[in-house]
Structure formats: C-alpha cells, structure tokens
Amino acid sequence: MKITARLLATAALAGTLLAGPALAGPLTWTLSNVTFDDGGTASGSFTYDADTNTLNNWAITTTGGSTLGGATYDSVSNPYGFTLSNADFFFGANGSLNPYLRLGTTSGLTNAGGTVALLTGFSSYECTNCGAYRLVTGGSVTTGSVPEPAAWAMMVAGFGLVGFAARRQKARVSFAA
Helix, strand or coil: CHHHHHHHHHHHHHHHHHCCCCCCCCEEEEEEEEEECCCCEEEEEEEEECCCCEEEEEEEEECCCCCCCCEEEECCCCCEEEEEECCEEEEECCCCCCCEEEEEECCCCCCCCCEEEECCEEEEEEEECCCEEEEEEEEEEECCCCCCCHHHHHHHHHHHHHHHHHHHHHHHHHHHC
16 A cells, blocks of 8 residues: 555656646736827727737727727627737728727737736727828726636645645554554
8 A cells, every 4th residue: 555655646746747837828808098199998808819819809999089980899790800919909890991990019918917008109099991090198908817827726736635645654654553
C-alpha cells in the first residue's frame, strides 16, 4: 500500500507541475462613457478573443447628435464586424458597411481583461456615406471579472490529493507502531 500512496502523491504533484497555464477565453468588453464631438454617445458591448483575433456578439447603439443620427450595430441583424488588429475594431450597420463605427484603443485588448481607453479623433469615429462623420472624444472599453483559469483549480486539487495521501500514510505508520 505504500507504493500506491506514493504513486498517487507523485502523480498528483506531476499533474500539478506539468499543467500549463490556462488562459481565459473570449471576454465581453463594454463601452463606457463613449462620447462624440457632436454630443452623441455610444453604448453596448462586444465579445473579443485575443488568441484568435475574433470578434463576436456585438450590440452597440449610438445616439444622435448635431451631425449624425443614431445607429444600431449588432451581430444578429448586421453581421458586418471585423478587426484589423487587437486594437482596431469596425462595426457595420449593413452590407456596404454604411454607416459604420470604428473604435481604436490605446493598447491592444487581451484575454486578461481590464479597462482600455479609446483613441480619439480619426482613430475612432462613426461615418455615414463617409461624407458625414463624427469623432469619438472620450470613453473606454472594460471587462468585468475574468474567470479563474482551470490551472488554479488543478493545482489546488493536486495539493489536496498530496495532503490526503500524506495524512493517510501518517495514520498507517502510527497504527503500526
């Protein structure tokens, strides 16, 4: 039985040490305090996976201002969203990408989450027929809490098994004495 307990403890420890870090998956980013130079605003969210540079599940609404009226960009009725990089996002309201919303961020979005400021000026804007446009003057994108990576759960389970095996081994030694 000593061999079984040692084998279990060794396997648990090896599994814990060899488990690579698990990265969080795609995150939902929410627009916060986004304003345009004509007094309009933008709100909503989108899901982005930095590992695959994939944009999904966007639902963004802009309100009207002095230059442009509002628009709705969503992945169900208007599935024209794409990324040029992890810091440059386009959302189109129809097949011709007209109107469209471009959001640039000050740093690339990652699967670690957090808050990232939007770029202003021609790096972030809304355009209709590209004759009329309005510039983003402020705002950010943010994520809520990031789910705990699976590696932490594996490590805790591994230490629990090692502790259980050690305690059981100690109990056997004390009964034999």
